[in-house]
Amino acid sequence: MxxxxxxxxxxxxxARPPRLAVVAPQGDDWVRWAAAALARLSKVWGCSGSVVLPAGTAEHPALRRCLVHLQPDHVVSYVPSWDTADKVTPGLVSAVVAQQDLPQGSPRKQFEESVRKQRWRAPVVVEAEAAAIALRTRLAANEQEDHVHVHGLFDAEEDQSLTPLAAVATTSLIGVPQSLVTSPAALAYAMHVGVEQSSYEGVVESRQWLEAAARGDESPLLNDLHPTAGGEALPVMAHRAALCIPVRRGYRQAQTTVVVGDRPEDFALAQVLRQLHDYVAWLPSGDTSLASFWLFNWMPRGAKLTATSASLSSEEVRGSIDRIWDEHGVGGIEPVEKDRPYTVVDPVDLELQGHSMVVLxxxxxxxxxxxxxxxxxxxxxxxxxxxxxxxxxxxxxxxxxxxxxxxxxxxxxxxxxxxxxxxxxxxxxxxxxxxxxxxxxxxxxxxxxxxxxxxxxxxxxxxxxxxxxxxxRKILQQATEASTTQLRPSAAGKRAAIAERLLGSRKALEDLAAGPGWQVLRLYLPETSRTDLPVHSWWPLKSAVVLSWEAIAALEQPGWDAAARRAQADEWTTQGVLRRGLVLGCAHCPIYDFYPLAEISQQYRCRRCGGDNDLVQGRWKPFGEPRWFYDIHPAVLELVANDGDVPLLATRYLKSQPWARPALVGEEFELLRNGNPFVEIDFALATSGELWVGEAKKTGSLADSPRTRKREAAKLIDGCLAVRAGGLILATAQPAWSNVTVDALREEVRGCRIAGRPVPQIRLLTGLRSQPKLAWL
Known part of the structure; x- marks a missing residue:
């Protein structure tokens, strides 16, 4: 090249600390294992931007999109020591020591100390390692040609690739004592502030944990657990403890989210969303009366709470959040439906635009x-x-x-x-x-x-x-490289590429589609009516229609005066979009044709019969002195004839949206399997957060028959996933997509979800030639 x-x-x-996704053993006592993994993670610089995932949740459908948006640098497994395993399941070490038949005293004590430091290789740990490998492969996190950069977190060993938090922190750090994290309610709070491996003799009630979880890491509960820590102490999960701050990348609206449910996948979902949304509370089952106060009273004015769950149905989530709201009862607010400041969303439909970074x-x-x-x-x-x-x-x-x-x-x-x-x-x-x-x-x-x-x-x-x-183009090719799908430019894509090259950029081509000049180019189409144009200002030749300056000037467009049109026509001829020349006839055969300026001299040769002609008055149209005519580049004419302005208007509008600024745009291409095309994609849009592909239609329907609509919807979703795009945009020039098309899309999405197949986010873009509007399917 x-x-x-x-x-x-x-x-x-x-510069920033690495983001970690730590896969922990799950087993029956998953809360204690999650607490142990949090305790180990709490010692690592970057823990405030990292997450712990119980092994069985790493591939849960509710977390797949969220983990992609988290973009962890390293996926590692947590391997506990025998000492940690003995705290989760008391008696493990004693049983091993008893098997050795060692005498009481120093030998027995030394052997026990040695055992406690070793890695515990139980089946639940092996399962966690396997889950970490699968997740690492899917996210391409810290593996390069089978070389794993960071292997895991071990209780008794320090990984030289990861910096201890204590090596960076400049103040004392405190967390929830690990011995207290024995219930989902305690874990709901501990995930905000971190866990330490100290002991604590007191008791904390479930309702206190839940209130603290709703208040987040600003809760005074941590100070209650550490009365002698001093005012300078910080929670280990606080960004300030690691000399870091969170920053926002890309467009993102304020997100206030509550996750309900007491399963491991709910904990994992809350962990990941905490890194993606502004405020996240995990409320497992329990007394939520105090939590409800903080949940609704701390929301920004006009904000709406998003309630979701990885283990409960939407109906069950609504029932839970309704009960919390009914307990709210502040200010005499009647809990009528219209006043309820929350909405229930399935995890796969959560808004994930933009992302956060924890940076130095x-x-x-x-x-x-x-x-x-x-x-x-x-x-x-x-x-x-x-x-x-x-x-x-x-x-x-x-x-x-x-x-x-x-x-x-x-x-x-x-x-x-x-x-x-x-x-x-x-x-x-x-x-x-x-x-x-x-x-x-x-x-x-x-x-x-x-x-x-x-x-x-x-x-x-x-x-x-x-x-x-x-x-x-390379992004798309790279995305399909590992699959059986091939990518090549389509005919429409080649036409758009030629026009883009003539105009100098994709933006210039999009501006042309949105400007008054597009209507001038439509005058070159054979089926366009030109009865309002001056006589002899245009000629329908055998090869094409040609226009004179008088024809271009006669097409009235608001805000486009004669001087601007004159400058535009000159620019087009300089670029090669139009060619300036004469309409000349032949003395040997009755044919008139367009001859570009570069081919005209005092003598010229007829294109039809090859006869030689002199440039004299009898040869040109109209009669009188010759008039310049303008011919259009054939690739541009085909682009106009095939409603090429629709995808151009679509990408132009999309790039104006906050979530798509900036963006890389690609023209139409085909996807092939086994050498056979199976779908055409009209445009691709790469933003800082996601890859989108789109279908653009002049009409508001994918097809006329139900069977064809279903097939087209399936092909578009299949093509979207084939290039690893996270979103599909259907754009039309009409004010709305037809109801039957929307129903076909929803039915296809429903079928994919029932079958357990991934589904892209789908948006509908309408009114491209008048008032564009973008909405979720």
Whole structure:
């Protein structure tokens, strides 16, 4: 591929702790195991932006989309020690020691101490490791060609790849004593503030845990558990404890969410949503009278609570949240339906636009600029590696961090397929560091994990990869590379690409579709009525229709005066959209044709019969002095004839939405299986949070017959999933999609969910040529 001259890639640089998804043993006493995993995670820098997942929840349908949006850097399993296992199930260590028939005293005590430090390899731990491997593979989190960067969290060992929280914290840290976390209610609070492995003799009632869970990590309950901690102490899960702050990436509305249910999947869902939404409370069953006060009274004015559950049906969730609201009773509010400030949402339909990052407060959104070359497919390749640097507050010898680079002009969706091979230049070693797409850009591990010689310099220790920013076509190709699906440009896509090349950019082509000039181009269509145009200002030739300046000037468009039209016509001829020339006849055969300016001289040769002609008055139309006519580029004419403005108007409107700024846009393409096309996609839209594909129609229906509508709906959803897109947009020029089409889409979505197949988020875009409107299906 040929390269254009160097440009500069403006970047936003952030340093942050790694995001972890820790898969914990589940078993019958899953609450205690989750508490043990939280206690271990609470010792790691970055715990405030990480989550614990009981093993059986890692592939739960309610969490699949949420985990993709979380974008964990590392998926690891939690491997407890025998000492921890003995606390969860008392008597395990005593039974092992008793089997050895050791004498009382020092030998027996030493053996017991040795056992307690060893890894506990019970079946529940093996199951957790298997679940972590499956989740790691699906999310492409910390694995590169079978090389796992961070293996797991072990009670008795410190992983050198992860920085202890205590090595970074500058104040004392406190958490819920692990011995107290024996119920879902206690776990609901502990997930907000963290767990420590100290003992505590007191008792906390279930209703107190639930009230504290509803209030979040600002609750004074933690201070009640640590009366001597002092005013400077911070919860281990507090962002400030790790010298970090949360920042928002992409467009996101304020989200206030409550998760109900007391199953492991409910705990896991609440954990993940806590990283994605502004306020999240997990309320397992119990006395929620105090919780209800904090739940509704702390909501922002006009906000609406979202209630959901991973284990309960929507009807059961509504019953639970209704009971909590009925207990609310503040200010004499009558609990009538219209006043209830909450809505029930299935987990697969949760709003997940935008995402959060927990970043080092001294090193985030710092400007960087790299020389980069623009490749013909729209990809960017950095010409220089980043210089190694250590963010303020960190030590390159003791600490490890993530580097996140975000380009506002070139977003990358966090697709698992966008791993090292797609994100580094060809001459870069893939083993220098772990690189992947995340946070709308590229993230990589701060240190090298290839060969580092003893006594290496700081620059030789820190990773400095040469990065590549794939364009939309490469993103789509990369997404289908591992499957049996192939991708190729469609005929319509090729026409749009030619028009885009003539005009200079996709934006210019979209602006043309939305501007008055599109109606001028429609005058070139054979079926268009031109009776209102001046006589002899246009001619229907055998090859095409041609227009004179008089015809272009006669088409009245509001806000488009003659001077603007004149400038537009000149620009089009410069670009090649139109060709200026004469309509000339032949002295040997009765044919008139259009001859571009570049082909005209005093003598010319007839295109039909090859006869030689002189450029004299009898040869041109109309009679009198010759008049310039304008012919249209055939690819642009076909684009206009096939209502190519509809997908252009769709992507233009979508890019104006806050959640899609900025975006990479791709023209129409076909998807093939076994060499056979099975669906056409009219456009692709890559944002910092997701990849969307779309279907654009002039009409408001996918097809005329029920069977064809069902087939088209299935093909579109299938094609969406084939390119790993998280969303499907159906766009039409009509004010609304037909009811039968909407019903067909809903029926197909319902069938996929019943069958356990993934379903993309679907949006309906209407009124493209008048008043565009976007709504969820």
């Amino acid at each position: 040929s390269e254009q001259p160097l440009t500069f890639l403006p970047l936003s640089y952030s 407060q001294t090193a985030w959104d710092q400007p960087r600029s790299l020389p980069a070359s623009v490749v013909s497919d729209g990809s960017l390749e950095t010409a220089l590696a980043l210089a190694g640097e250590v963010p303020p507050g960190l030590d390159a010898v003791r600490h490890r961090w993530q580097v996140s680079l975000i380009c506002a002009e070139h977003p990358l969706p966090p697709l698992p397929e966008l791993t090292t091979s797609a994100l580094i230049t060809a001459d870069q070693s893939p083993w220098q560091t772990f690189v992947r797409a995340a946070d709308g850009g590229i993230t990589y591990w701060s240190h090298r994990f290839d060969f580092v010689s003893s006594g290496a310099s700081l620059a030789g220790t820190l990773a400095a990869p040469k990065l590549a920013w794939p364009g939309i």
